[in-house]
Amino acid sequence: MNWKSRFSQPVLLPLVSRWEKYPHRLWLLSALWLALLAGISVWLRLGSTGLLDETEPLFAEAARQMTVTGDWITPYFNEATRFDKPPLIYWLTAIAYQVVGVNEWAARFASAFAATGLAIFTLVTLRRFGLPRPAIQQSASSASADVTEPSRPTALWLSAWIGAALVVLNVQTIAWARIGVSDMLLNGCIGSALLAFFWGYAQPNQPQAQNRWYLAFYILSALAVLAKGPVGIVLPGLVILAFLLYTGTWRSVLGEMRLVRGSLVFLAIALPWYGLVIWANGADYIESFFGYHNVERFTRVVNNHSAPVWFYFAVVPLAFLPWSAYLPIAIARLRIWQLQRWRQQPRSTHLGLFALLWFAVIFGFFTIAVTKLPSYTIPLLPAAAILVGLFWSDQMTRPPGPRSKQSLSRGVWISHIANLGLILLLAAVVFYSPNWMGNEPEMPQLAELVRQSRITLWGSLIWLAVAFVELGLLLRRQSRWIWSVQLIGFLAFLLITLLPAMTIVDAQRQLPLRQLATTIVQVQQPEEPILMIGLRKPSLVFYTQRPITFIAALSDVPDQLKKLTRRLSRPRSKVRSLLLIGRPVKFEDAGITPDQYDTIADAGVFRLARITVPRRS
Known part of the structure; x- marks a missing residue:
């Protein structure tokens, strides 16, 4: 065999086949494979850059406040309650602070951990159920099977390695796994919950294992609700319902899942915090979290995050780069229109079908939602990785x-x-x-x-x-x-x-803001107010560990300064000055001239200044 014909053969296949006798070697190779890919894409230089304004510091500071106040029920930021998100991201970040200190790495640990854990779970799932096509399943027991058909374990290993790699090696996962917000944690919980469900579904003849996996599904769904709210159970519920209706197994599977027991487990984990936070904050929490951040985001545009109905048709290909071109063929090859063929296949061969409905349901759900953000589609990326991983495993193992x-x-x-x-x-x-x-x-x-x-x-x-x-x-x-x-x-x-x-x-x-934060800590006088005008940079609150008044609208600055200077000029006031942060051009636009303040420091385009207030007689 010349070099050309030898290269035309899938050389990985005989290598994997030889190592099938030593599965521990393949598992060790898999661990090294994921450690390399996740280490580079997620963990490498995770804490080397500062928190990214404007959202990331909100989570980081709310978690820090929990360690300071000891209140692990009500999140706070800048001396005000923050009801945007449930507490799981804050709890994990606060624990990381207590272990390694308050820093950027700890603030992003939960996101990086969620992405890595999901990749590991995907690899294990594909190794067990990731057959690229039913022919491989049949060839294991058919004497008339094509001798060139690869072994079942070989195909499963290839699916696992490729699919798990695609989970962590796409643009959107890398971006959000390196940011300390709740999106990647939600993705990890939802993705793991759906994979746990499939483990239970695919093992109908092993009731004990099935019960354990369905229980894991309920626990992970509850954690998803603690990560970002009702969407943590709504999305998995819709995916599973669509899948069971398609396969015609909804009656039997819902019975296997023990819904009453599972619901009690789910509520026991997800409900207590919601009860405690409502008891502590009452209607304010209900209206803010459930009304504004959930119902209104789905039914109307929130924070100007509107987009056309085709928005996610553009976002998802960009998010899944550089693998997007193979997503259509990975979906088409499953031939979802062949309903009877799928219903005749064993449950254990349904992983590709399950991933397809997982992808489609979440895509459709957020397409219908009125408020649209690119990050909303993160929970469908693991399904896309599974689909494309199965496609490439098919290409690698298909006989010439x-x-x-x-x-x-x-x-x-x-x-x-x-x-x-x-x-x-x-x-x-x-x-x-x-x-x-x-x-x-x-x-x-x-x-x-x-x-x-x-x-x-x-x-x-x-x-x-x-x-x-x-x-x-x-x-x-x-x-x-x-x-x-x-x-x-x-x-x-x-x-x-x-x-x-x-x-x-x-x-x-971000570095100029961190530099000014260091200067503020050094020069601030006791009880001296800090104002930022023209924009809102929450990272200053995290890095100074001090409350800051943000006045984004320049038209409000004169009135706010008058009220503040009037209070500071009172005879009983202990402080006679305030610190002002912003871009010099914003100072001028707000009517603050250079003769009214003393410049303390400039960093980047920002200026830190002090306005001294004369004592009122």
């Missing part, structure tokens, strides 16, 4: 020779061409991206610094190299290796372009 389904072959070919075009588009976008920077007044030098660093040039070259290699594989009809080329290219892009870009953005946008 003419395809029996030419339409599918054409679909795969079209997907490869679309992926090649997408990679070339990424190369162009990355190369020209500095031309689109600089619109944010807080980072006026960003574009120039990015150009000087040449990270976008290197990033563009990486994607060009990926496209060149993929084109060569297509011409040699070795397309089964495209996923590995793309994975290596994405890791290189992450290390050479994305992570350095985050450092540059942090130095421009």
Whole structure:
């Protein structure tokens, strides 16, 4: 066999087949595989940049307040209650603070842990149930099966390795796993709950194991509700209902799930905190959390987060980069329209179908919702990873020779061409991206610094190299290796372009605020008020560990300053000055002239000043 024909064979298959006699080696290899990928994509330099305004510091400071006040029921930020989210993210972050200290790494630990845990659970699930096609299941017991058909364990290992890699190696997961907010924690809880349900569903002949997995589903769903509210049970419930209706198993499975017992377990975990926080805060909490942050977000536009109905058709492909081009064929190959075929298959072969309905239900749910944000689609990304992982496992293990389904072959070919075009588009976008920077007044030098660093040039070259290699594989009809080329290219892009870009953005946008926060701690006099005008940067509250008054509307600044200076000028007032933070141009727009304040420090585009108030006679 010459080198060309040898390369045309899936060399991973004989390697895995030989190691099947030593499963501990394959599990060790799997652990190292996930440790490498999650270590680079999620944990590497996790705490090297400051908290990102405006949302992340709200969570970080609310968790810190719990450690200070000892009140683990009512979240607070800047001396006011914060009812936006339930407490699970605050609790985990507060525990991390107590273990490793109050810092950025601890603030992001829960998100990184959730992403990693979900990837591990996905790998284990795919290793058990991730058959890329029923033929492999049948070949294990059929004497007439094609001898070129790979073994069942080989196909499962490939599904597990590829699918788990895609869980952590996509744009949106990397972004949200590195930010200390509740979105990735919700994703981890919902994704794990759905996978736990499938473990129970797929083992109808093992009642003890089935009961344990259904119990795990109820516990994880309760944690999802504690992570972000009712959506934590609504989404899994809708996915499971759609799946059971499609498979026609709803009567038997709902009986297996022991709904009464499960509901009691669910309520015992999820309900106590809600009861305590309502008891402590009454109608204020109910109206804010349930009314504003749940019902109103679904039924009307909140915080100007409106978008057209096709919004997520654009967001999801961007979120799932660089694997998006293969999502349509990964869905189409399942042939969901063949209802009877699916109903005749054993439950253990339904993972691909389950992932498809998981993806579709969550996509449809948030498409219907009036308020739209890119982060809302995070819970469907694990399903997309499973679907595409199964597709690539199918490509890796499909025996050579003419395809029996030419339409599918054409679909795969079209997907490869679309992926090649997408990679070339990424190369162009990355190369020209500095031309689109600089619109944010807080980072006026960003574009120039990015150009000087040449990270976008290197990033563009990486994607060009990926496209060149993929084109060569297509011409040699070795397309089964495209996923590995793309994975290596994405890791290189992450290390050479994305992570350095985050450092540059942090130095421009957030570092000046941290520097001023340090100065405030040094120069603030006892009880001296701190005001920020023209914008709201909650990170100042976290880094100063002091309350700050934010006056975003410049038209309100004169009246607010008059009231404050009148109070400070009273004879009994112990303090005669206030600290003012903002951009100098905002000072002028608010009618504050340089002769009215003393400049203490400038950092980036921000200025810290002190206004001294004369004593009133």
